Amino acid sequence: MIVGQQTALFLDYDGTLVDLAATPEAARPPHGLVPLLKGLETALGGAVAILSGRTITDIDQMLAPMKATVGGVHGAEMRVGDGAPERLETSEEMTHIRRLCASLGRSTPGLRVEDKGQAIAVHYRAVPEAEQQVGKALQAALATSRDLELIQGKMVYEVRRPGMHKGAVLQRLMQRPPFRDRIPLMIGDDRTDEDAFAMALHLGGSAIKVGEGTTIARSRLPDPLAVRQALERAVESMKDNQ
Ligand SMILES: [Mg+2]
Structure with missing residues (x-):
């Protein structure tokens, strides 16, 4: 079993809990995801967090009315349960990049610029041929x-502050209850999850990579459906052991 009663569980959202969609807005949670996350919270004493590039607001909308613990915008935002969100300061250079990204968005139909305040993402999933041009700019x-x-990341460029990554937010959460004194497990599918894999391993925990690709994680699951099924089994098994 991948999750035990002493686990602190960290989960990426897109491509890990739900299939990657054509646009980030389309990544609606599948039926049963919210009950699954609530079941995990109950079984793990609340030590479950979503670590995403999305904002907390965005994750809240996806999981409504659930208020999950979230490390948002790669850790620039963090909120434990329904507590108050904590945010890192934004950079002044971001203003310049914000303008550049807005102009890229205007000049390239299909390109989608997502301003997260603390980070800016340029999604080229709808125009994959724009990858080079956007990357160079x-x-x-x-x-x-x-x-x-x-x-x-997958079909996305993102500008953010160095040190603002999923590993840093995993570490911050591991210093607080209910995560403290538990064993971290991070599950993710993308390059940005590798920082969190590294931190989970560094803290004596484990990491699971979803899908193909180079990774430092030592285990893999093929897709989000397999992740949800494995987590369902873990919840059931923890119920049986209580
Ligand atoms: Mg992902």
Whole structure:
């Protein structure tokens, strides 16, 4: 079994709990996801968190009326349960990048610019041929930046602050109840999840990579359906052991 009663469970959302959709807005939760997450929270004493590039607001809308613990925007935002959200300061250089991304969005139909306040994502899923052009423009703009970095995920570029990553937010959550003194497990599908994999392993925990691709995780699951099924089985098994 992948999850035990001492686990602190960290879950990416898109591509891990739900299938990747053509647009981020289309990634509606499948039937049964919210009850599954609630079942996990009950079984793990609340030690379940969604670590996503999405904002907390966005995750809340997906999971409504549930208020999950969320590390949002790669850790720039964090909220434990229904507590108050905590946010990192935003960078001044971000204003320049915001303008550049807005103009890229206007000049390339199909490109979608998502302003998360603390980070900006440029989604090219609908126009994959724009990958190079967008990447070059962003790389050039960030060539001299000390405050910001460019990362590439699945069909998305994202500009964010260095040190703002899922590993950092996993570490912060692990210092607090109800996560503290538990064993972390991170499940994710994308390059941005590798930071959280590294931190979970560093803290004596484990990591599961969803799908193909290079990873430091030592286990894999094929797709979000397999993740949900494995978690369902874990909830059932923890119920039986109580
Ligand atoms: Mg993902």
